[in-house]
Amino acid sequence: MSVALGASEQLTVRTVPVDGPVDLIARLPHPAAMAWVRHDEGLVGWGEAARIAVPGGDDRFGWAGRRLAALFRDALVDDPLGVPGSGPVAFGSFGFAPKNDESVLIVPRVVLGWRDGRAWHTTIGDGVDPLTLLRPVAEPAGLRWSGGSLAEEQWGRAVENAVRRIRGGALGKVVLARDVRVRADGPIDARALLRRLARRYPECYTFAVDGLVGATPELLVRRFGGRIESLVLAGTTPRGADEAEDRALGRALLNSGKDRGEHAYAAEMVREALRPLCAELDVPAVPELLRLANLQHLATPVRGRLAAERSVLDVLAALHPTPAVGGTPTAAAMELIDELEEMDRSRYAGPVGWVDARGDGEWGIALRCAQLEGDEARLFAGCGIVAGSTAEAELAETRTKFGAMRYALEG
Numbered sequence: 008m009s010v011a012l013g014a015s016e017q018l019t020v021r022t023v024p025v026d027g028p029v030d031l032i033a034r035l036p037h038p039a040a041m042a043w044v045r046h047d048e049g050l051v052g053w054g055e056a057a058r059i060a061v062p063g064g065d066d067r068f069g070w071a072g073r074r075l076a077a078l079f080r081d082a083l084v085d086d087p088l089g090v091p092g093s094g095p096v097a098f099g100s101f102g103f104a105p106k107n108d109e110s111v112l113i114v115p116r117v118v119l120g121w122r123d124g125r126a127w128h129t130t131i132g133d134g135v136d137p138l139t140l141l142r143p144v145a146e147p148a149g150l151r152w153s154g155g156s157l158a159e160e161q162w163g164r165a166v167e168n169a170v171r172r173i174r175g176g177a178l179g180k181v182v183l184a185r186d187v188r189v190r191a192d193g194p195i196d197a198r199a200l201l202r203r204l205a206r207r208y209p210e211c212y213t214f215a216v217d218g219l220v221g222a223t224p225e226l227l228v229r230r231f232g233g234r235i236e237s238l239v240l241a242g243t244t245p246r247g248a249d250e251a252e253d254r255a256l257g258r259a260l261l262n263s264g265k266d267r268g269e270h271a272y273a274a275e276m277v278r279e280a281l282r283p284l285c286a287e288l289d290v291p292a293v294p295e296l297l298r299l300a301n302l303q304h305l306a307t308p309v310r311g312r313l314a315a316e317r318s319v320l321d322v323l324a325a326l327h328p329t330p331a332v333g334g335t336p337t338a339a340a341m342e343l344i345d346e347l348e349e350m351d352r353s354r355y356a357g358p359v360g361w362v363d364a365r366g367d368g369e370w371g372i373a374l375r376c377a378q379l380e381g382d383e384a385r386l387f388a389g390c391g392i393v394a395g396s397t398a399e400a401e402l403a404e405t406r407t408k409f410g411a412m413r414y415a416l417e418g
């Protein structure tokens with residue numbers, strides 16, 4: 008664990024109520040932003056009071072949870088609000104696979120929260136961020152796009168290969184992803200992307216953690232007290248050019264055997280993973296439609312009540328990777344992803360979100376996102392492949408999914 012103040016330093020945490028509403032993203036003072044915002048509500052943070060670099064491995068969620076619990080247990084906390092996200096908070100992002108060692112938890116020096124008509128401000132340590140000087144938001148300029156790890160045709164062949172394996176009975180579903188890269192004239196400012204994403208995708212969770220920026224529609228788990236929620240997504244179609252076409256596409260998605268099958272793998276796995284943790288669990292048998300600005304998804308909203316005290320990190324350890332990003336069966340799908348994708352997903356498709364000292368938190372799956380590194384961004388998009396998939400349709404779907412981050416970068 009690396010802790011910015013020194014490992015033995017005790018965190019002093021102070022939360023105070025402030026007047027709302029707060030335009031969270033507008034308050035981020037510099038590009039090193041942390042954010043989790045949906046419908047204008049959520050948390051933003053900046054500065055680093057502590058950073059926990061989480062090693063790879065199957066136990067990475069457990070390891071991270073134990074380290075964070077030790078850090079928060081020793082903290083001196085003044086938190087008169089006591090709501091999810093008040094008091095000490097860590098933003099986090101985990102690598103997709105056990106081999107990925109980029110997982111990180113960051114405790115910001117300053118957190119601003121706004122939810123249910125209540126706003127708060129938390130400072131950690133002396134709350135002074137060496138970067139706090141307000142820096143104007145820079146729009147990305149001079150963008151030059153280039154290909155990713157696989158060219159489109161190669162990726163299409165990987166999809167065909169996966170379909171053959173599935174038809175041969177090796178597995179039921181696998182999610183294959185690809186990447187593209189873009190270079191700008193100067194360092195890409197996460198805040199410019201967050202602003203655009205939050206405006207265009209208000210129903211998504213607009214996030215930023217350690218340079219991974221995006222707007223995901225998929226809630227892996229929210230834990231507030233003993234209650235948990237999840238939104239399982241799998242099965243996708245574009246938006247229509249007009250209302251009639253839009254509805255026809257939505258109806259066709261709801262009636263598509265291929266997409267309903269692709270969705271059922273994910274909903275079923277989430278049900279099975281949550282069942283042992285929950286005293287009550289509601290997983291509707293039939294999915295509904297979720298409409299975003301650029302596409303429509305099959306969606307199953309899940310609700311439950313935990314049977315025993317468990318942190319949100321414990322719950323996401325039980326869930327990740329769902330077949331929305333892995334496949335069925337999980338182990339066979341993870342092997343096939345490794346074999347066919349020919350790229351490192353890094354933190355794409357891993358859990359991203361925040362956790363507080365009570366174990367409450369909200370975590371999504373890092374989709375519709377890009378990894379920023381100075382002047383460069385690497386964008387990711389993937390699709391569920393089942394027996395009825397075609398390379399052409401899946402390629403088109405990845406182009407639509409890249410659209411979210413393209414818009415964030417290009418406007």
Ligand SMILES: C=C(O[C@H]1C=CC=C(C(=O)O)[C@@H]1O)C(=O)O
Nearest residue numbers: 240241242243331388389390391
């Ligand atoms: C893997 C991605 O989306 C997942 C989430 C929703 C719908 C999906 C689909 O229809 O393929 C994917 O499972 C992605 O956006 O990169």
